[in-house]
Amino acid sequence: MNKISKVAFFLLISFFVKGQDNSWSLQKCIGIGLENSIQIKINLLEVKRTQKAKNSFVNEILPTVNLFGSQSYNFGSTIDPSTNGRVSSNIQYDNFYLNAQMNLLDFNKLANTQRDKINIEIAKADKEVIENEYKLQILESYYQTLFTQELLSIQKQQVINSKNNLDRIQKEVNIGSKPKSDLYDIQFLFAKEEKQVVETEQLYIIQKTELFQLINFTDLSIEEVVLEKSITQTEHQTNSEEINNPKITVAKLNYDKNRKEIKAQRGLGLPTLSAFYQISSFYYKPLNQPNSAVESFSNQIENNKNQQIGLQLNIPIFNGFKKNKRVSVAKIESEKAKLVITQENQKIKQQVEVEKKNLYNYLQLQEKLNEVENYANESFGTTQAKFTSGKADAFSYASSKNNLLSSEYDVLKNNLQVQFTQLKMNLIQFNQL
Incomplete structure (x- = not known):
């Protein structure tokens, strides 16, 4: 195929394709x-x-887990967490607990x-x-x-x-x-x-x-x-x-x-049936009492640890x-x-x-x-x-x-x-x- 024939061929193909695109x-x-x-x-x-x-039903019943923490200062007549008795002093009180709850039904x-x-x-x-x-x-x-x-x-x-x-x-x-x-x-x-x-x-x-x-x-x-x-x-x-x-x-x-x-x-x-689990602890420290003996933070957290597990039925x-x-x-x-x-x-x-x-x-x-x-x-x-x-x-x-x-x-x-x-x-x- 000579050059002129090739050019004519490609022009013909181009025209044909263009015609197809317009249809x-x-x-x-x-x-x-x-x-x-x-x-x-x-x-x-x-x-x-x-x-x-x-949300799938599995997602709906997966447990919800929450971590809570609080720090408070009590002045005057307060409750001593170590003895649970009322004393006249100023106390710093830190509370921590982790709560998990899951609906079973x-x-x-x-x-x-x-x-x-x-x-x-x-x-x-x-x-x-x-x-x-x-x-x-x-x-x-x-x-x-x-x-x-x-x-x-x-x-x-x-x-x-x-x-x-x-x-x-x-x-x-x-x-x-x-x-x-x-x-x-x-x-x-x-x-x-x-x-x-x-x-x-x-x-x-x-x-x-x-x-x-x-x-x-x-x-x-x-x-x-x-x-x-x-x-x-x-x-x-x-x-x-x-x-x-x-x-x-x-x-x-x-x-x-x-x-x-x-x-x-x-x-x-x-009725709604749910299961729950909670672990908590606290730390306390008397204020403005340099001579008072207070356990360290880690010891108090370990010693004051409390756990709770149970079922709850709501009707x-x-x-x-x-x-x-x-x-x-x-x-x-x-x-x-x-x-x-x-x-x-x-x-x-x-x-x-x-x-x-x-x-x-x-x-x-x-x-x-x-x-x-x-x-x-x-x-x-x-x-x-x-x-x-x-x-x-x-x-x-x-x-x-x-x-x-x-x-x-x-x-x-x-x-x-x-x-x-x-x-x-x-x-x-x-x-x-």
Whole structure:
């Protein structure tokens, strides 16, 4: 391969790669959007925060250990720690003790641990809800832009055809076979079509800009981006029992959390069994008594050492009916959470039912739109022939051409609406395309 051939080859490869980069699929937009979404990153941090905040039951029952120390000065009539008798003197008194306590049985902490575990699942499900709604927004923006892209493609093709007719009429006017009025008419129609193309291009650029702003990706040339029409879909069964919308998941988890809250409130009224251990010692020194014999600090700490170990049972008897009120409130919250599950299921089913009717309507309309397009195509063919032979004026030609343009776009848009509705139903029911 010579140098020129190599250069041509690499230029061809570069052009091909560039063309590939400018082609954007729905899956690509959603994937990049999920990576760049600030809200989703916030929810991901919330999941991590909830995980860090969770305490396992083992952590809850681990002993708490505290070291205490105090120094005090007693003046006047005080208690002599060595004899435990009252004396008239000034004494320095230092007290030290180490205390460890561990709950062996605590129903409230057990319920709180289970509730914390559910909080992590709720945080994850909340993230899934945000992602699902975000996917639906991208889907809507993508197809609105795709509709405009395909309309622009049809309009540009029509402008090419009109330009050919304009050139032909120009030649015929120049040789005197057609009057100048025909040229003015076709020039007017051509300028009007060019204006429509400009308006559609402006709308197309705005919609693409909004789409890429939505996915937080602006490091590209918007004008060169082309959206793909072909969407790979996953087949799903429409069994209502298989609905996997994250909003329903969140509602179910909140219901479970409220049930654990009932157990936690009831646990406050149940006995608590704990074990404890304490070791303590003290040091004393009479003040302003130079002749008094006082043991050294280390000897006193060793000699005055005292240890205590035991079990403690705490049985709540009466707390002013506060526990019963808290349990009643928790039960009401649980019933509310249960109704939210029903409400979310109802919303999803109603939404899916509407989309199924839309899909049915689009499919039912498809055959009729194809029929209209065929008739419009045949009508335009005869009108084109009449216009060429001078048997039809420019406005009849324009009307026939607009009918063809409208019918072509209706067929294309209806096909895309079928695709859009199927994808939307998949996201609503199964949280995936």
